[in-house]
Structure formats: structure tokens, C-alpha cells
Amino acid sequence: MAIFNSTDATSKENERSDSSFRTPSMNGPVASDTVVGTSVSLEGEFTSNENIVIHGQVRGTVSTEQDLTIGESAEVHADVSAENITVSGLVEGTVRATGRLRLTATGRVKGDVSTKSLVVEEGAEITGQFSMGSDASSTKVAEVLRGQKDEKTEKKRETMAERDASAEDAIEKLVPEGI
Template identity: 40%
Template sequence: MAVFSKEEGSEVASETIVGPSVRVEGNFSGEGNIVVQGEIQGNLTTKNDIRIEEGAKVDADVEANNLNVSGEINGNVKCHGKMDLTGSARVNGDVETDVISIETGAVLNGQCKCGGAGESISTEEKAEKDEEADE
């Protein structure tokens, strides 16, 4: 199985693997793909993809291009592409993503903004747009 794939059948190597016996405290950032099997506390950021494996625990705000979660996140998430929550995933925090996939059994406790990560519209702005459309 590919770690991350941009196309079906292609494999993209991980730049950083946080092993199951590793615990990182502080801000963790990079430009490449990250696989988390252990624990991270602080912030976790990359311009590429993150996979949080089953049994891994991330007590941090997370930002990535694509995110695959089988473990646990306690913090807010900003995903610029697709976020996949497998059946063993637990996310306790608010999520902003373009696309989300949630398998049966996954837990998401928080608000979810989907379709335009980081772009939100207030109730007042929505009412103004609705009024303009009615004119």
C-alpha cells in the first residue's frame, strides 16, 4: 500500500516518520510528507501530506495539504485538500477542509467547514447575498 498517492498505483515516500516509541513536544513543521505513529504535542504543519496511524496521538493543531487519520487528534485541523477519517479515527477539534471522507466508526467532535478550507461566510454576509439575489 502506498504511503500517499497522487495517482492510483503511484507511491510517494515519507520524508519524516515519527515512530511508535517517539514523543515530540513543540512545533513540528516540514515541507515533505509526514507519518505519525507516536505522539506529538504542540503544532504539526507541512505543505504536503500527513498520515496519523492507528494508535498515534496528536495533541496539536494540524495543517496539511492532504490528511489521513486513523489515530487521534486533539486540536484544530486545516486541510487544504482531502481529509480522510478511517473507522478508528478520533478528532476532537474544529476542521476546515476542501473535501472530507468519514468512514463508519470514526468520531468527529467539533465544527466542520467543508468546501474551501479557510473560507467562511458569516450569517450577515449570507443574508446580504440572499437579499441581492432576490432583487
């Protein structure tokens, strides 16, 4: 099998017959993918320096500095992070794309989303808190929303306390003391 490009016909034929062989690029190492097949189920922390393609089931965390692709048949119940993420299946958990998040028509995300840019095809679903832009941080979004929720809860408590006090005053006026 030829390692370098060659004009030798036999070497070229051998290269073509071995589909897993890739000729090294002059620009750097050959990128390869880590693939989780449809019959595979993983649980735990899944980290790779390569592209990750998931067609099976994963629970836990998934992270790569490269691209992450969630196939149409995939079910990912995990926090995921990657440069670019494409979702065609289901992801339940925190999704953090430092580059682009793309949801295809069959993609579903349930959880907090943080991304620099977003592409959503018609039919895709996103449920959860969302942050987008160059400074996107799901933590900041969660803190802001949590603060808003705390303020609303406090206002409801104050309103209920005022109603209770008004009701007690009304009862005291209607019912004489000592009864």
C-alpha cells in the same frame, strides 16, 4: 551502489539490498516521509516540507505542504495542517486540510475542522466545529458560531430581566408598602 539505472547485474543487486535507496525520477525529486515512531514523543512546533507519518505522540503544532498521516497508535494533541490528512488515531486540536481529510474507521478528531473535501469511514468520530468546501475556513465558522452564541445569550438575559421585573411587580401588588 548504482545511482542511475544500469543493466549491470551487480549494481541492480546492490540497489535491491539497500531498501532506503530510491532511484531519482525523471519527473522531479524523490518524495520521502518524515516518520515519528510509536516510541517517540515530541512537543513543540513540527514543520516539514515532506510527507509526515505519525505513530507516536505529538503536542504543539504539525504542518507540512505535503501529506500528513496519523497512524492508528498515534495521539496528536496539536493544531495540524497539510495538503491531505489521513487520521487513523486521535487528533485533538484544529485540523486544516487544504485538499482532502480522510478519517478511517479508527480515526477520532476533537476540534475545529477545515477541509476542501472529506472522506469518513463508518466508525470514525468528529467532534467540533466543521467547515468544508473550496472556501473553508475554521476562523469564519468559529466567528459565525460565536456570534450565534452571543445572540442567544443576549436573548436569555432579556428574558430573565423581563421575568425579574414581572416578579417584582407581582410582589409589590401582594405586599402592602411599609411592611
